[in-house]
Amino acid sequence: xxxxxxxxxxxxxxxxxxxxxxxxxxxxxxxxxxxxxxxxxxxxxxxxxxxxxxxxxxxxxxxxxxxxxxxxxxxxxxxxxxxxxxxxxxxxxxxxxxxxxxxxxxxxxxxxxxxxxxxxxxxxxxxxxxxxxxxxxxxxxxxxxxxxxxxxxxxxxxxxxxx
Numbered sequence: 001x002x003x004x005x006x007x008x009x010x011x012x013x014x015x016x017x018x019x020x021x022x023x024x025x026x027x028x029x030x031x032x033x034x035x036x037x038x039x040x041x042x043x044x045x046x047x048x049x050x051x052x053x054x055x056x057x058x059x060x061x062x063x064x065x066x067x068x069x070x071x072x073x074x075x076x077x078x079x080x081x082x083x084x085x086x087x088x089x090x091x092x093x094x095x096x097x098x099x100x101x102x103x104x105x106x107x108x109x110x111x112x113x114x115x116x117x118x119x120x121x122x123x124x125x126x127x128x129x130x131x132x133x134x135x136x137x138x139x140x141x142x143x144x145x146x147x148x149x150x151x152x153x154x155x156x157x158x159x160x161x162x163x
Contacts, residue, residue, distance in 0.1 A: 004145075007152045008040050014159045015046035020095030022155070024050040025063055025088035027075065028102040028118060032148045048094035053084065063087030076101050078119050078131040085121035085129065096124045096159070098151050102134075104143045118147045122158050130158075 002010075015022055024033045034050030037043050051062050056075055059065040064087040065080060073079045084099035102118030109115035116136040123129040132154060136146040 021048040023048045023088045023092040023094035023097045025084040025099035028104045048092050081119035081121035081131045085123035104140045120151050
């Protein structure tokens with residue numbers, strides 16, 4: 001897996017080339033994706049803003065995630081990841097968004113939703129939306145780091161995909 005700073009540099013170059021900016025909506029990573037991007041000098045030209053929506057109430061208040069969606073599917077679900085990504089776009093000036101919601105552990109998991117289960121959502125104003133399920137392993141820090149890297153790589157993959 002590439003170094004995080006290399007991944008960020010690659011993503012920032014793609015964002016600059018495309019002329020769009022990024023918004024993040026993070027739960028289990030607590031702002032790590034936004035922090036990784038804004039560590040890079042000049043990131044203000046490609047990063048619009050980040051939402052850290054750890055609680056269900058914040059997902060609803062800041063991103064417009066419908067309460068019935070949270071009640072039906074739970075915060076850790078493809079449906080909520082998608083709604084977070086769409087809501088982040090709607091509450092920003094960005095052209096592309098990434099969202100993450102998952103269970104970093106060490107507690108909070110179940111048979112249905114184990115520790116390490118993470119959903120990453122992507123949305124673009126000018127293109128398709130998608131959600132990817134991941135199952136990461138390791139301790140809390142490792143799961144959060146893997147999620148950050150995976151979200152950045154998914155953004156790169158999405159931006160490099162021919163239209």
